[in-house]
Amino acid sequence: MAGRGYTIFDTAVGRCGIAWGDAGVAGIQLPELREIETRKRLFQLYPDAREMRPPEEIELAIEGIVATLRGGDGDLTGVALDMTDIAAFDQRVYHAVRDIPRGETRTYDEVASALRATGAVYAVAQALGRNPFMIIGPCHRVLEAGHYPDRISANGGSVSKRRLLSIEGAQPTTSKTLFDVLLPVARPRPQA
Incomplete structure (x- = not known):
């Protein structure tokens, strides 16, 4: 890879963005309400990136993201991340x-x-x-x-x-409200 680039791509949740550098993926942007907002966000985060065709490693990452967002089992374990400026x-x-x-x-x-x-x-x-x-x-x-x-x-x-x-396919439970914790009384059943 040479320099920082980005591209926009289609997924089941909308048009996402990905930015990359020489060390790997620099960032992912999930869709904003409009594509122009997604592009604006990418530009704000990666002002030195230029829109271009992604290299093969990034294409593989995109394929994994698309599969994951479609509900499939996209393999993202081997995707290199560019953590150069991250604490x-x-x-x-x-x-x-x-x-x-x-x-x-x-x-x-x-x-x-x-x-x-x-x-x-x-x-x-x-x-x-x-x-x-x-x-x-x-x-x-x-x-x-x-x-x-x-x-x-x-x-x-x-x-x-x-x-x-x-x-x-995850089923997280919702937090109990203070009312549920303090007053765990039987709730009336609806009439049939």
């Missing part, structure tokens, strides 16, 4: 989430524990909020403690964690 802790988080199997979820606390950084739940959440490697670094598989699918990283566009998990 060391964030790199550890992104490597850890790549190990979460499709259709499964973890909590921020479980990721922090896996990193042997149990006091770093907030730092894990912050790192995932900055995740440039959507789908390849599946931050949508990491949920808050109640397993409620909260908002996705900045590169998530208009696609929610809930939708991505649904595509993968």
